[in-house]
Amino acid sequence: MKKLNISTLISFIFLLCMTLIWIFPLAWAFFSSFKDEIDIQSYGFSMLPVHWVITNYQDLLFDNSSTPVAKWFMNSMIISVTQTVLVLVVVSMAAYGYTRLRFKGRDWLFSLLLASMMFPAVVNLIPLYKIIDTLGWVNTYWAAIVPGAAAVFNVFLVRQFMIGIPLELDESARIDGANDFQIYTKVTLPLIKPVLTVVALFTFTSSWNDFLWPSIVFNDIDRMPITPGLQLLQGMYVTDIGHAMSAALIAIVPTFILYLFTQRYFLQSMSLTSGVKG
Amino acid sequence: MDVKLTENKRVDVLSPVSLKPRRKGFNVMPMVFIGPHLLLFALFFLIPIFFGVYISFTNWDLINTPEFVGLDNYKEILFNKESTFYTQLHTGLGNTFKFVIFTVPACIIIPLLLAAALHVKPRGSKVFQAIFYLPVLFSISAVMIIWSMMFNVSFGPINHYFDSAPNWLGTQPYAWVALVVVTVWWGIGGNMIIYQAALNGVSKDYYEAASLDGAGRIQKFFHITLPSIKNQLLFTVVITTIAQFNVYGQALMLTKGGPSGTTTVLLMYIRQNAFGSGQSIAGIGSAMAVILGLCIMVVSIIQFFLLREKK
Structure with missing residues (x-):
């Protein structure tokens, strides 16, 4: 008979308590989004709504004068999807170049790119705005889409993965008369799907959640994505818990759904990307 | 750094690839493949970095041609005690440092405890793990909306469950406590996963040998586990x-930099000077950004060498 294991029991109790702390804000936010504002004012705190209403969501999604949440959501979707596609194309091509093509100074150039990751991005914030302004991209999707594709880390990640793939497949395709474009699309891309999936998931979520940069390049309320939009909304619903919570929940739905279906990619790849944010 | 990617590919950081040259002579193909990324990298990362350092030596206002003013901006913010910008830099950087000092230990110890508990694999550990990681997926603004309501004095649950609770966001030191709590809640998932992988890599033989020597649980943790995942x-x-x-979003949306400026972090001042209402003082803002950047760079350089060592 298996004897009762003390450390398993202690671990379980500890994890259970911590889980409750982690779940509570989300659960309360969820229930509060269905509360009537008048109930909150008159009853004070409650976990569950006294009367369940969906007016908070209706107000936010359909009465879109000062906080067009539905528009923000669509803007975010367009920006995040486009950036993901752009990053996948640019990064996989670059990784192919740095692993499969031989040219002078290749590894030296790549080391320089890696070293540049040390430079703190905070210094380029102000000039980057000027560049975006010069291109006429302020208040356009491009401002939020394109600069993110310059990141070196994704190239590094895909390159590392490609190094592990044997060259024999390329060589045999080349003997069959394939050129680099054909090898890239027909041989390489199918083989690097796992790492591209990781890059796509992380690009989409970080694009969706980006806060500081879009709050600088968007001042047109109808053009901005939802993450900086929520900051404006917070100022308008300072004590209106119902509306504030509905808006926050609408904003987290896409990444939440993505996580439900692709959890293993997030949890396995974390040791690579170490996604601690600040 | 040996890490696991999907399908157990071993990844070796910075290992050079040696390929035999296939062709001789000049080839445009490399530029076609790496060109797009290189162009974006130059335009949106490299040029802005150098430009950013340059304008910290100018009186730029984002519109007119920048005029070189030498070290004036730095003198102003570092040494001119009468200047508002001096006060901004010193309180802003001071608060940023406080935030780092308060949050980093918690963001290491708590995920380490979680990973250690998950490592024992009690019932439901997969679910627990998924839940602790979940907030990483959410944006700072959504998280801060939820937590500022959590700390709401009249309708929030925290003051409801703790009778004599303070005005969290409006008084110190509670505002700092609130900032640490939300930062831990939001961002420990990544570290937790790294520690879980690390703990899985520690050989069981060490523990068995220690048990034979009569080592207790706590001794094992400090003498075997911690050194192994160093x-x-x-x-x-x-x-x-x-x-x-x-740090930016937490201080901006949760405490609004208050009470009375005690949580206003440097990025908030940088942003205000460069993009705030009224005339832009991008030169001063850039000088502040360079100083913050230097602090970060010192840490980054340490990271770079740490990564290289694992070659």
């Missing part, structure tokens, strides 16, 4: 520190 601990300390130096 590299991952160092790595997470560095990346967490860098991340926390960039």
